[in-house]
Amino acid sequence: MKTLKIKQAHAAKIKKGYPLILKEAVLSKDDDITEGSLIGLTDEKGGFLGKGYYGVQNKGIGWVLTQNRDEPIDQRFFLSRLTKAFQERNELFGDSDTTAFRVFNGEGDGIGGLTIDYYDGYFLIQWYSKGIYAYKESVVTALDELSDYKAIYEKKRFSSAGQYVEDDDFVKGTRGEFPIIVKENGIHFAVYLNDGAMTGVFLDQRNVRKAIRDRYAEGKTVLNTFSYTGAFSVAAALGGAAKTTSVDVANRSLNRTIEQFSVNGLDHEAHDIKVMDVFNYFSYAVKKQLSYDLVILDPPSFARTKKRTFSAAKDYKNLLKETIAITKNEGVIVASTNSSAFGMKKFKGFIDAACKETGTSCTVLEEYSLPEDFKTVKSYQEGNYLKVVFLRIHHR
Incomplete structure (x- = not known):
């Protein structure tokens, strides 16, 4: 087993159960550590902290697997x-x-x-x-x-x-x-496990889709932005939405959304599916004086198109302002982000600022984080990345 010596400031965090080994936490390491090496972690004085493996990813350089000195990793x-x-x-x-x-x-x-x-x-x-x-x-x-x-x-x-x-x-x-x-x-989804990075449905939004179907969709006009394969739209349609509009920039989103409607026995032609940049759609909707009872806003935490770069940490507030502009009075916005760069408190700060700057007010109706199968540990808050807030918008 290779050894990793951890700086004292970081050692205290690991002792409390923080599982990620950060690059900047390492004081010294054995020279021959390679990907997959089992590692023993010690503090600066040589005190045992835990055992784990070395594996470089965008978050860190490995993970603590056990704090039990006698537990073998086998x-x-x-x-x-x-x-x-x-x-x-x-x-x-x-x-x-x-x-x-x-x-x-x-x-x-x-x-x-x-x-x-x-x-x-x-x-x-x-x-x-x-x-x-x-x-x-x-x-x-x-x-x-x-x-x-x-x-x-x-x-x-x-x-x-x-x-x-x-x-x-x-x-x-x-x-x-x-x-x-x-x-x-009870909602059906067509899933591909052999076709690129994503399968066709994000499983962490299960409870949110159920809420939309069961409590928010009936009789409503629904806009689903960054719609991917239209899972939220399908949930809304099954909940009795008057009409859904799905908007995503990816060409394949059209056929995949049609497929998701079809496997649920829904007529996709009764709904709108638009392949276009969501940011451009907001301008289009304003120009055409379109507004919606329910808007789902679940952008990727980071996205780049030819014309712009979107980062949830920097740009969510402004995106929400544009969303408010096309939401009817007393309409509902499902504001969602999977960015681990900030917590719920900061996310609600974006929401408050967006309402303030648009001269509207909002009432928080419900909040969601990860469902129970997406288990997290309190010592690693970054792992509890999903933040969803249902907002009722009051135009003044």
Whole structure:
């Protein structure tokens, strides 16, 4: 086992359970540490802090796996962590209305840099560093023991830029015929595990989609911005929305959104699906004097098009101002961000500032963070990245 000596200021955080090993926390390390090396962490005086693995990703250089000096990091370690995670999702495994959810959420379940999602008999493993990928055999063997799955797929997200690595995503089992149709609270979604970085649905928004369908959509005109495959639009349509409009800049969003409507028995022609830059759509809507009862605003935390760069930390407030301008009086905005760069308090600060600067006021109706299958640990707040606030807008 290699040794990593941690600066005293950071050692205190690790002692309290902070699982990420930051580059700037390291005082010294053995020269021959490589991706996947098991490491022992000590404070400046040589005191034991924990054991983990070395794996460079955009967040840090590795993860603490145990603070128990006597616990070996071996096959049994991986099996025990996955077994516990599976047991905690027993209720979801038994829910016939929901067949897609997260079964292992990185550091929240005890192994940072790794997530595993379940899609109706298929597992999708996402690896966030070459370091954790070194333990692929241990993880797959644990899945073999825990489940009679149809197949395992994977996404490698450890290029130098932290992006998805193009590869054959199939690991083992019987290759799926895609799309496969999964359920989430009775809503159907067409999912692809073999086609690029994303599958067609973001599982962390499950409770938000249910709220939109069950309590906010009936009879309403709905605008879904940055709509991807239209999952929020489908939820709204199933909830009785008068009409939904889905806007996304990606060309493939059109066919994928039509597909999501179709697998739910909905007529996509009764709804609008627009392939255009959302930022341009706001200007278009103002020009055409369009306004909506319900607007879903869930931009990526960072996006770049030919003409502009969007960063949630810098630009969310102004985006919200543009959204307020096309929301009807007493209408609702679902303000959402998956940026881990700031917490809920700062996010609400953006909301307050946007209302103030547009001369409107807003009432917070509901708030959401990650659902229970996206388990987090209190000592690592960055892991609890999702912030969703339902706002009622009052134009003065």
